[in-house]
Amino acid sequence: MSAAERPATSAGGSLSARLRESVLPLWQRQLQHPFVVALGDGSLPRANFEFYIRQDALFLDVLAKCFAYAATRSEDHAEIEQFGRLLLNTLVVEQDLHRRYGERFGLTPEQMAATPMAPTNYAYTRHLLTIATTGSLPEIITSMLPCAWIYAEVGTHLTGNRPPAPGHPYADWLRTYADPEFDAVGRWLRERLDLHAERLSAAAIARLYEIFRISTCYEWLFWEMAWRQEQWLA
Numbered sequence: 001m002s003a004a005e006r007p008a009t010s011a012g013g014s015l016s017a018r019l020r021e022s023v024l025p026l027w028q029r030q031l032q033h034p035f036v037v038a039l040g041d042g043s044l045p046r047a048n049f050e051f052y053i054r055q056d057a058l059f060l061d062v063l064a065k066c067f068a069y070a071a072t073r074s075e076d077h078a079e080i081e082q083f084g085r086l087l088l089n090t091l092v093v094e095q096d097l098h099r100r101y102g103e104r105f106g107l108t109p110e111q112m113a114a115t116p117m118a119p120t121n122y123a124y125t126r127h128l129l130t131i132a133t134t135g136s137l138p139e140i141i142t143s144m145l146p147c148a149w150i151y152a153e154v155g156t157h158l159t160g161n162r163p164p165a166p167g168h169p170y171a172d173w174l175r176t177y178a179d180p181e182f183d184a185v186g187r188w189l190r191e192r193l194d195l196h197a198e199r200l201s202a203a204a205i206a207r208l209y210e211i212f213r214i215s216t217c218y219e220w221l222f223w224e225m226a227w228r229q230e231q232w233l234a
């Protein structure tokens with residue numbers, strides 16, 4: 001069955017569950033990426049982690065803006081408030097994590113901010129920004145959903161719900177994403193999406209499948225970018 005033929009609602013569970021199922025092999029590949037495996041067991045070379053942190057700090061500023069765009073598309077007071085909270089949490093919780101790692105690596109906030117965006121990061125953030133500025137609210141939520149959902153799954157997968165070993169170099173990162181509070185972000189986005197999608201046409205739902213798959217691909221490519229320390233052509 002092509003995405004266009006998929007019914008908007010079916011016996012196959014919620015839309016968000018079906019979106020995840022539609023990309024399952026890609027989804028599970030995230031957990032096997034060498035960057036993710038090495039991040040989990042602590043063997044990831046510091047140069048790769050530093051590259052990742054510098055890129056992710058730039059990524060999170062864009063993600064925070066996308067929550068602001070989402071807020072402008074909502075007419076529901078509680079929903080607007082929650083998008084505002086997610087914007088702030090992205091900056092306060094996650095960016096703070098990056099700042100702490102940056103300090104540990106001897107980087108100033110100015111050096112972090114002056115890092116040029118690598119090609120994949122640039123492409124992923126342009127994808128998110130295009131949808132944030134021209135898409136519908138369900139499209140915006142769908143584009144951001146793999147970010148929150150995959151990181152929560154990676155966090156719990158890598159820690160196995162146990163605290164990281166003492167002295168693990170990436171313990172703070174693992175704790176942040178294994179935290180049930182982080183999982184709650186994805187859960188809330190899924191609830192909102194499933195609710196908004198009830199009123200969408202089959203064609204609009206098909207577009208959500210496409211957006212979800214593209215963001216999921218970019219999540220994998222982001223690990224790959226940091227593993228290869230991807231550069232622009234000279």
Ligand SMILES: Cc1ncc(CO)c(N)n1
Nearest residue numbers: 056059094147148151222
């Ligand atoms: C690339 C990327 N995706 C998702 C998250 C989780 O917010 C993150 N920090 N970075």
